[in-house]
Amino acid sequence: MKGHLFNRRRFIKESSKAAAGIVLLPSLANHTQARTPPPRIRFSVIGINHAHIYGMTETIIKGGGELVSVYAKEPELIATFLKKYPQAKPARTSKEILRDPSVQLVLSGSIPADRAPLGIEVMQHGKDFLVDKPGVTTLEQMAEVRRVQKETRRSYTIFIERLESRTIPKAGALIKAGAIGKVIQTIGLGPHRMNPKNRPPWFFDKKYFGGIITDLGSHQFDQFIYFTGSTQVEIVSAQSGNLNHPQYPALEDFGDVMLKGDKGTGYLRVDWFSPDGLKSFGDSRLTILGTEGYIELRKTTDLSGRPGGDHLFLVNREENRYIDCSKEPLQFSELFINDIINRTETAITQEEVFLAAELGVRAQAEAKEIKLLTV
Amino acid sequence: MKGHLFNRRRFIKESSKAAAGIVLLPSLANHTQARTPPPRIRFSVIGINHAHIYGMTETIIKGGGELVSVYAKEPELIATFLKKYPQAKPARTSKEILRDPSVQLVLSGSIPADRAPLGIEVMQHGKDFLVDKPGVTTLEQMAEVRRVQKETRRSYTIFIERLESRTIPKAGALIKAGAIGKVIQTIGLGPHRMNPKNRPPWFFDKKYFGGIITDLGSHQFDQFIYFTGSTQVEIVSAQSGNLNHPQYPALEDFGDVMLKGDKGTGYLRVDWFSPDGLKSFGDSRLTILGTEGYIELRKTTDLSGRPGGDHLFLVNREENRYIDCSKEPLQFSELFINDIINRTETAITQEEVFLAAELGVRAQAEAKEIKLLTV
Numbered sequence: 001m002k003g004h005l006f007n008r009r010r011f012i013k014e015s016s017k018a019a020a021g022i023v024l025l026p027s028l029a030n031h032t033q034a035r036t037p038p039p040r041i042r043f044s045v046i047g048i049n050h051a052h053i054y055g056m057t058e059t060i061i062k063g064g065g066e067l068v069s070v071y072a073k074e075p076e077l078i079a080t081f082l083k084k085y086p087q088a089k090p091a092r093t094s095k096e097i098l099r100d101p102s103v104q105l106v107l108s109g110s111i112p113a114d115r116a117p118l119g120i121e122v123m124q125h126g127k128d129f130l131v132d133k134p135g136v137t138t139l140e141q142m143a144e145v146r147r148v149q150k151e152t153r154r155s156y157t158i159f160i161e162r163l164e165s166r167t168i169p170k171a172g173a174l175i176k177a178g179a180i181g182k183v184i185q186t187i188g189l190g191p192h193r194m195n196p197k198n199r200p201p202w203f204f205d206k207k208y209f210g211g212i213i214t215d216l217g218s219h220q221f222d223q224f225i226y227f228t229g230s231t232q233v234e235i236v237s238a239q240s241g242n243l244n245h246p247q248y249p250a251l252e253d254f255g256d257v258m259l260k261g262d263k264g265t266g267y268l269r270v271d272w273f274s275p276d277g278l279k280s281f282g283d284s285r286l287t288i289l290g291t292e293g294y295i296e297l298r299k300t301t302d303l304s305g306r307p308g309g310d311h312l313f314l315v316n317r318e319e320n321r322y323i324d325c326s327k328e329p330l331q332f333s334e335l336f337i338n339d340i341i342n343r344t345e346t347a348i349t350q351e352e353v354f355l356a357a358e359l360g361v362r363a364q365a366e367a368k369e370i371k372l373l374t375v
Numbered sequence: 376m377k378g379h380l381f382n383r384r385r386f387i388k389e390s391s392k393a394a395a396g397i398v399l400l401p402s403l404a405n406h407t408q409a410r411t412p413p414p415r416i417r418f419s420v421i422g423i424n425h426a427h428i429y430g431m432t433e434t435i436i437k438g439g440g441e442l443v444s445v446y447a448k449e450p451e452l453i454a455t456f457l458k459k460y461p462q463a464k465p466a467r468t469s470k471e472i473l474r475d476p477s478v479q480l481v482l483s484g485s486i487p488a489d490r491a492p493l494g495i496e497v498m499q500h501g502k503d504f505l506v507d508k509p510g511v512t513t514l515e516q517m518a519e520v521r522r523v524q525k526e527t528r529r530s531y532t533i534f535i536e537r538l539e540s541r542t543i544p545k546a547g548a549l550i551k552a553g554a555i556g557k558v559i560q561t562i563g564l565g566p567h568r569m570n571p572k573n574r575p576p577w578f579f580d581k582k583y584f585g586g587i588i589t590d591l592g593s594h595q596f597d598q599f600i601y602f603t604g605s606t607q608v609e610i611v612s613a614q615s616g617n618l619n620h621p622q623y624p625a626l627e628d629f630g631d632v633m634l635k636g637d638k639g640t641g642y643l644r645v646d647w648f649s650p651d652g653l654k655s656f657g658d659s660r661l662t663i664l665g666t667e668g669y670i671e672l673r674k675t676t677d678l679s680g681r682p683g684g685d686h687l688f689l690v691n692r693e694e695n696r697y698i699d700c701s702k703e704p705l706q707f708s709e710l711f712i713n714d715i716i717n718r719t720e721t722a723i724t725q726e727e728v729f730l731a732a733e734l735g736v737r738a739q740a741e742a743k744e745i746k747l748l749t750v
Contacts, residue, residue: 237612244666258633262748275668276692291619293650303688304679313678317651373637
């Protein structure tokens, strides 16, 4: 999510610049076309309850997707979406999109609990699905999604941080080249700013967002799998709770999990306690411990004062080095659209997507509730 | 331990300077006296197997202790100690020290598993005890130490990081003043460099050092208690193992623990994987999450490039601020000697010492062994 928001802000900034420059250009549409490759696939959007859908839409357009149509239950959300993407045709029902044989891919930023049922329908209509995180909110959804994906062989991809990160692939490449030896552990911290005034009602009810471990933890579970290479993972322990928001009794504001994989161990913490004095939505960190060194990613902010995000620190036998990843390439959109066309798994594998999501719902289901003494 | 090593290095550097300057000064003893206040208590040393004992001795001399005598089973360790502290009288047995009624305090850096039995004897002889960490290595030792301390009302103090830290008391003061609201969680990382060539045989055998969670985790358990204020603590989960040192089968090189206290949650990780490219023995960190902000301590090193240790980063509603703690006062030695004289608990309370140590041995006893697939 961090990545999402981050890219979204950057995007909004860029598109404001574009809007300011419009008088010098024939049209915004032409300008957009000039920046993007010719469309390689056709896609639509169903469900725009979380603003992440804007970053996702932009990503797919950049990779070569042509936005065909959009549907949401909420007319006001459609209206806002159409202002940004006038090329999209508003559909009267989701079925209208599902039945359009020209649409190869459906994107969704619907309410989390509605995503898996929608994704199942999408796959059953022969289309691929790219969904905001969390991509599933219960163990039952997980099982059903797995079953239908196996049956239909469509792609059910959850748009987690790794796919839009400049630091994570760089760290992956360094590790592959042997920079820190064998990975032993990852520690992922995913604090977030709550902004309660700007949140819709479903944000405050666990039954819609699936619990904080499932929701915010999506990224950290994925990174644990990615960096340790584990395929068999035990949830050693998990706990979550509402520690400081009694006004929202169905919210969780804190969760943490300890993991033991077949190829490494892990810990993650997620919370809604990012303070307003912080320059980003949250001080998102990842520490990757190896047998010969370690890497720390300061993904969104560096308390030491370096501007922006995408900071990588490497320490190994030879050196203690800072690597600015802000110019690293973002490859997801191109690879993902290649995958849709070629039926390959170069952007991320289906099994990785499912394993990360499953760890999220398993850990959430097993989490013990934290109750602290109020002082 | 981090602090120990850090201070020890600094001390060795300073004393080398002193040694180099000896030709200009009447004597090293006079030079030492000039730097230190007049003695307020008399103390001795029993057991010098870990070099931490040098930092501890120095601390007590600086606070107003007069070093009386020393005993160790190993003549070569005594010889080295006497070169540094010629004022100490070598005792023929530990009993000789225990029976000296003028000695009020005994310090020990003996082999970890021998510390509790010695401390019990020390207390039974009416003396206070200051011991290197870990101060106990088993649950049985813990129970016996608690029993005898209650009976004798002597002090059994374990010299953990907080007592020689410039950042921890500063963070404590900030939090007391409300800088980050109510503390919700601490995450403590205690990586260490192994230096196997310089380690004695007992270092490699868990039955002597008590396990990595008990040993290196001493500091993180204490900091969890100190910052959350918890007095009832559940070990949610603990795991440890030997992940990359098959040549030392009785060693543990990794451990981590998840905690739930009545007033906050916690996580800690300790390991022997600090790489040689790092400027300190380990990149020791503490992140304190509060309801209104958070604090990060980079205790020994700052990967961002600031020199030295003792770095504090504060983020709250108002600001994102760096605080250099390298000039903060070290108060332990004076307070501790006051406590010995006045029978008070101003440096640290006995219950805090015991709770931190007990969590260490409990977590170690409950820890599941980690076995990773070798790739």
